[in-house]
Amino acid sequence: MFADFSRGDDCLFEINQKDQQPLPPPFDDIDEEPLFRRLTEEAKKKYVLLDDTIAVNIPKPETQEEEAQLVNSFLSGLRRLVSREDNWTFLEPLMISLEHCAKCQTCSEGCHIYEESGRHPYYRPSYRSEILRRIYFKYLKNSSTWVHGDIELNWKTVARLIELSYRCNLCRRCAQSCPIGVDNALLAREIRKVASQEMGIVPKELHDSGSMLQLKVGSSTGMNAIVARDNVEFIDEDTTDRTGIAVETPWDKEGADILLIHNAGEIMAWPENPGGFALLFSAAGLSWTMSSDLAAYDGINYGVWYDDFQFARTALLHLEAARKLKVKKIVIGECGHAHKALSVIADKVVTGDLNIPRESGINVLRDIVREGRVKFDKSRNDFPVTLHDPCNLVRLMGIVSPQREIIEAIVPKERFREMEPHGVENYCCGGGSGFAIMSGHNFAHWRHHVSGRRKLRQVLEAFQGEVMDMEHPKYVCAPCSNCKGQLRDIIAYYDAWERAGIYYGGLVELMVNAMVDAQPGYIDWEWH
Amino acid sequence: MADFVVGDITLDIDEDGFIQQPEAWNEAIAKALAKTEGVDELTEAHWKVVNYLRDYYLEFGIAPMIRKLCKSTGFKLKEIYELFPSGPAKGACKVAGLPKPTGCV
Secondary structure, eight states: OTTGGGSOSSOSOOOOGGGSOOOSTTSOOGGGSOOOOOOOHHHHHHBOOSSSOOSSOOBOOOSHHHHHHHHHHHHHHHHHHTOTTTOTTTHHHHHHHHHOOOOOOHHHHHOHHHHHTTSOGGGOHHHHHHHHHHHIIIIISOOOHHHHOOOOOSHHHHHHHHHHHTSOOOOOHHHHHOTTOOOHHHHHHHHHHHHHHHHOOOOTTTIIIIIHHHHHHSOTTOOOHHHHHHHHHHHHHHHHHHHSSOOOOOBSOTTOSEEEEOOHHHHHHOTHHHHHHHHHHHHTTOOEEBOOSTTTTOOOOTHHHHOHHHHHHHHHHHHHHHHHHTOSEEEEOSOHHHIIIIIIGGGGTOOGGGOOOEEEHHHHHHHHHHTTSSOBOGGGGOSOEEEOOOHIIIIITOOOHHHHHHHHHHSOGGGEEEOSSOGGGOOOOSOGGGGGGOOSTTHHHHIIIIITHHHHHHHHHHTTTSOOSTTSOEEEEOOOHHHHHHHHHHHHHTTHHHHHOEEEEOHHHHHHHTBTTSOSOOOOOOOO | OEEEEETTEEEEEOTTSOBSOGGGOOHHHHHHHHHHTTOOSOOHHHHHHHHHHHHHHHHHSSOOOHHHHHHHHOOOHHHHHHHSTTHIIIIIHHHTTOOOOOSOO
């Protein structure tokens, strides 16, 4: 299996739908599932092939020089990766994971991608890591291949390994299950990092129209500050109309307690979410503001998925905006990756007065509920509700009970059902690490058939026993933009709204829907 | 990147079928793009959506919020999905010759 990785031009394997476990009812007939769309012949000719989809678009090298360039630049990047001067951010966890593995395969059992693919061995979290590990021991350390295993390093090995690093949601469920603490997701990200920082190889959605666009105009959505403010003004008016409570988002208010940073995708695609935050924060009497500084109205930081430099640039913009406004803290809206970037990883790059406190919006909302600042009538949410836990909230940060305390106050007890497993044991939505916004070639099909399949399974399982049709709407509460994007796409792909009445949305939407002072009907159940 | 030929114009389209030269867009291109979306005929309702998207894009350089699109055209989201089965972002924007929406949308 390790030898094959460096040989041949074709896909090493394909997804066979017959190998996959059927979903729960009403999607249990595997023969009726939509068909996985294969790669086109044109794409197969042009790009490096791994499985049966393409995330990164690495062109097949045309000359021996190009082939050598792939290998040499990867090796030079790998050397930097293991040096303290060039990788002080992640060196320690990297080395622990790179130099150790008990080969017990416990991690595979924890991985939704491996499990739902029909248990394809190339998707084991340990397989990708093992290739990197063997390259490291053989080519950097000159260690014995008899001890550490052999691998042939050629352009195919490098290109396929980079492509394989984009078959991992970076959810770190495998790391949680590893008895010796190896973090395969971290290794996947470090491979992406070498590809980006050393080789300039990266999916365009994440870099060109992601990080670069955010650093240039202020948001990966393409919104500059004028458009963002105009859109938020529209949302304020819309929220006022829909709830009967006047809402006005404060901008650039110096000395406010809180700088609220949303994922700007919410403004564009899920306006009820920033609208709900504005309503609840104002109703609760919080002192808060948004910022129109470059990137400060968009909490996304795609660098967390692939590049430390882009990560640091964006994080600094967020923190500088907060320092300028002299706020007491930054509060992060419903975006898991923004939580990871700003709450956790930013600690590795900021010091002094830039190290401004950051807090999850979920905790702030929980405090609003706990302190009774807003009154809720849970009978307004009289429909089945399940809760999706975004990986970065639960597994990375341990935010598990605040969202449940809120749910308890706004949803009738008999209407709420947990997914199994949930909390820190949750499964990724399938869109993590950038996948939710990647859909080149047939990659969206791969998301729907492989990486997102476990979450769809969990959602369906949570609602078993309910009448599965559109007349009986059910709510998947997903407090994260990225997770919402993935859920929206997979619900549409399987017609889960039409066939099972499955709808999705964030947490504040559910709160406003139960808010006593607001007109009823904030959630409009209109499919989107 | 592949070629997309309409009459005597050749455009680049990306892997998702979005044209890469939004400035070259015209009605004939819209009709041809609509066919790639499974829309055989562009009705008055389709044009209302397409023209709004186009005008907004020319003014602001990006696609409008979906809710603005609904409010301005008077169509419910469901109706927009009926007009453009891939939805407002991936379907209607494509026909209107806008670049593929970016970011977490």
